[in-house]
Amino acid sequence: xxxxxxxxxxxxxxxxxxxxxxxxxxxxxxxxxxxxxxxxxxxxxxxxxxxxxxxxxxxxxxxxxxxxxxxxxxxxxxxxxxxxxxxxxxxxxxxxxxxxxxxxxxxxxxxxxxxxxxxxxxxxxxxxxxxxxxxxx
Numbered sequence: 685x686x687x688x689x690x691x692x693x694x695x696x697x698x699x700x701x702x703x704x705x706x707x708x709x710x711x712x713x714x715x716x717x718x719x720x721x722x723x724x725x726x727x728x729x730x731x732x733x734x735x736x737x738x739x740x741x742x743x744x745x746x747x748x749x750x751x752x753x754x755x756x757x758x759x760x761x762x763x764x765x766x767x768x769x770x771x772x773x774x775x776x777x778x779x780x781x782x783x784x785x786x787x788x789x790x791x792x793x794x795x796x797x798x799x800x801x802x803x804x805x806x807x808x809x810x811x812x813x814x815x816x817x818x819x820x821x
Contacts, residue, residue, distance in 0.1 A: 686759030690795045690820040693787055699756035700784040703748060705740050707777050713744045740775035745812055749801060752785045753818050757799060763819040765796065773811040780806040785816070795820050 686699070710724065722729040723739050730738045746769050753762040775781065782804050789798035796819050803812040 685755050686757065687761065688758040688820070689761065690758075690790075690797075693758060693790065693797055693820070695787055695790060697757065697787040698784065699752065700782060701751070701756060702780055702782045703751075704780045705744065705775060705777060709744060710738070710740060710777060713741050713747075717741070717743070735774055735776070737776045740777065740779070742771045742775075742812075745771070745775050745781070745803065746814070748781065748783045748803065749814055749816060752783050752801060753799070753816055757785045757787070758797070758818065758820050761820045763821050765817040765819055767817075768815045770813050771811070772813060773805070773809055775805065775811050779811075781811070 714720065714724065719741060723733065724741055725738065727738050749767055749769070750764065753764050783801065785799040785801045787797050788800050790796070796817055799816040799818060801814040801816060802810060804810050
């Protein structure tokens with residue numbers, strides 16, 4: 685876990701990590717949220733609706749934004765103030781996602797950073813983009 689202070693972070697600071705989305709992740713997410721949409725649960729249903737397999741919950745994909753802020757950028761001193769997210773492609777079980785965040789702005793008055801995030805799959809296809817406003821405590 686990173687422990688960056690506000691002063692240590694510069695515009696252009698970048699952090700990246702990868703994760704593979706598993707069937708177990710999907711099962712846990714469904715259990716926590718109660719989202720039983722068949723697109724996420726039934727491979728035949730998903731295929732009948734134009735997908736190659738069950739579709740990973742968008743919010744499961746977006747949950748890695750929390751990991752980015754809370755573990756990598758800035759790490760333990762983070763407090764997310766806002767998240768703007770746009771899903772750009774489907775994620776499927778077994779996909780390896782690369783989450784990359786770059787600091788594009790700093791606000792000295794409130795000790796906030798703005799982080800632009802891109803999430804890509806193993807084929808280098810963008811599946812999600814986001815902007816985080818993160819306070820550093």
